[in-house]
Amino acid sequence: MIVASILLLLLTGGAALAAPPSLVPPEGFRVLDTPNDAGKSLSLVWKASPADNKDRKVEVWAVESPSADFKKVAEYPANTRYVKPGDFPWWSRPVGQGDHYVKLSSSKAFPIEDGRSYAVKLLVREGDQEVWSDVSQAASYPDRFNTAQVNNLIFALAFTGILLASIAAARRNPHVHLRRIAGLDAVEEAIGRSTEMGRPILYLTGSGGMSDVSTIAATVILGEVAKKVAHYDTTLKVPHRDPIVMAVCQEVMKEAYVQAGRPDAYKEDSNFFITDDQFSYTAAVDGIMLREKPAANFFMGSYFAESLLLTETGAGTGAIQIAGTDSDHQLPFFVTTCDYTLIGEELYAASAYLSREPVLVGTLRGQDFGKAFIMGVLVFGTALATVGVVVQTEIFHYVLDLFKDFK
């Protein structure tokens, strides 16, 4: 009797009590073309479930053609691959926040071709139980515009508009106040000192190529420096690491001498190439500093580890040194060893400051409007994010996403 009761319990009630909750297919599963990509990938989305846990696995099975068999292409724990704040902007989010999102990129194991339809299904597995989702089909296509970056484009266009408006305003009223930049005021002093001492001036354009904005700024400042040097009839030496920058600087200097009314004073070999190797260049320039003892050294553009090797040698020779760089990691070395340092944006503002052309000065005012806007957004965004955390709401992400840079 007892044995019969135990058997009955095992076959009915016991079995029912021991069984884990039955698996259900993933809700809302669908496959879609990955938004805002270059193609060759599919996105899989499905709803999050309270039953998701690390022991439950989700397998992705896909098939290239309807006649072929499905094959497993990926596997994840069920409690992973959630959409988090910051993954997508709200205006181009393919699935609700907190739901599952998997990007299936083309691979050797499972190549994805654009324009071809693929069937995908999920297998949810936990212990001995497993359940399949419905089959969903989609094709991959490359996108012509990244809608996640539409906010970035709008701000870029707005900033362009502000700059153009500032230039127009500066043309109408050219008396724009510019704060004093000691490093640029000292340019005249440095050139005058070199002239008095009868020593050359050394001008470096940094380690960047012509595609670097800081190198372009350095060549622009070189033009202004060369005009003054031409007036004083001093020797200007510009050693280079990049032959293209050298060719540009030759043209800039030649025109500067023509504008200064001293085309005869221009020397073709003022600009010369040394090498593109970082430390060989540094050794050569240090040698020039020690042998020729320039009275003024200019370090404009972007720099790396060579910055201190150059400026400390220059400081040792007693030269007046003016640096200007946007390489923030090298700024401490320049500030320490140079008499004047143009920090970051001051390098870009130098051509406007030295030439005082209304059109160029106007752009500085435009930049200031841009910075004021960024400062406002920083304060406003910090306040909104803080309030959002305190009251535990994600509603402010609708505003905060507008100011984020999404890829």
Place this chain on the structure above:
Amino acid sequence: MIFLKRQLPLAITFFMGTAFALQYYIPHPVSEDAITNVSKWMQIISGFALLLGIASLFHVHAVKIQRQVPGWGYSLVLYVAMLGTIAVGFWAHGETKVNGAQTGFGWMYDYTMVPLQGTMFSILAFFIASAAYRAFRARSREASVLLAAAVMVMMGRVPLGQFLAPWTWDVTQWLLNVLNSAVRRAILIGVSMGSVALSLKIILGIERSYLGGGKDQ
């Protein structure tokens, strides 16, 4: 002539500048291929431009040797080293190793270039010490603040400092994560705005002095 020297470069700058600014927003493979191709073209142009650089190098040092200006011996060393390296490079067919054996070219690189580069880089340690000495002399209120901050960071970063004053670790972290990061970000924001503004000025042809000459030419 003015068209070739001024208008055509400005038109090319405007077209390429606008196209590659928009390229950032276009994920299509055509856009990706365009930037890859332009990068390759830039490498090819750089290769040809290197001839300009070498010609400049030969010319400058040839003149120095010819006129026997002070220090012309260095120019002679440069000529010997450069021509010697080229000759050995040709002799070794540009290979640094053949069947596991080092060629003369490889020997030159390993036993001259590498130690020379290492020497230059190692000098940095001594230069940092002398630059730090100059910066940390408490000649003004700002320099005194810098000195105090530097001492604190050094204490917080070395084991002995943390052993003697464990609280310096927290102060160091605060200095780096709050004050230093805030200033660095402020500089980076300024740099970014300035960079975008200068790029726009170049694309729109407002800033054209990098082409040589003034605005009205």
